[in-house]
Structure formats: C-alpha cells, structure tokens
Amino acid sequence: MEEKEQPISNVVESFVVEWHDFKRALRGIDKTSFDELMIHARNQSRSCRDIHQYNLFEVIVLSILLEHQYEIMQLSDRGAPEDKKSP
Numbered sequence: 800m801e802e803k804e805q806p807i808s809n810v811v812e813s814f815v816v817e818w819h820d821f822k823r824a825l826r827g828i829d830k831t832s833f834d835e836l837m838i839h840a841r842n843q844s845r846s847c848r849d850i851h852q853y854n855l856f857e858v859i860v861l862s863i864l865l866e867h868q869y870e871i872m873q874l875s876d877r878g879a880p881e882d883k884k885s886p
Contacts, residue, residue, distance in 0.1 A: 808844040810855045811837070839866035 815837050822833050843862030 807847045811840045836863050839863045
C-alpha cells in the first residue's frame with residue numbers, strides 16, 4: 800500500500816515537536832526567535848504545499864528565508880530616501 804504524503808503544514812508542526820528539547824534549552828530571547836522562525840515557516844507552508852520532490856527540511860528553511868527577505872525588503876523601502884526607493 801502506498802504511503803500518503805503529509806501536507807507541508809503537518810511536516811512543519813512535526814519539526815516543531817521534534818525540536819522541542821532544543822527550544823527548551825535556549826535562553827529567553829532565543830526561544831522567542833525560534834518561535835518567530837516557526838511562524839515564518841507556517842506562513843509559507845501554503846505556498847509550499849505542492850512541493851513533493853524536495854527535502855522537506857530544506858523547504859522549511861527556504862520558506863523562513865523568504866519571510867526574512869520580505870521583511871528586509873520592507874525595512875529597506877522604509878529607510879531608503881524617496882528618490883532611491885524601488886518602483
């Protein structure tokens with residue numbers, strides 16, 4: 800019988816559970832940062848739902864990087880002088 804693939808959102812949650820001991824060992828600000836990373840992964844999970852051929856851990860890491868890049872772009876747009884802002 801063929802095994803059914805889990806939705807990426809379930810994979811993200813399984814990693815969160817798997818990394819629970821790691822998170823528990825972190826200091827306060829690091830725990831908060833870890834939680835923020837998992838929020839980023841959850842936010843991107845819908846856009847990654849059709850990705851089946853890749854290593855799922857890599858998909859989660861890339862989704863976090865996409866969220867970070869989005870935040871960097873927003874911060875750059877806010878801090879750039881008017882004549883240098885991207886269109």
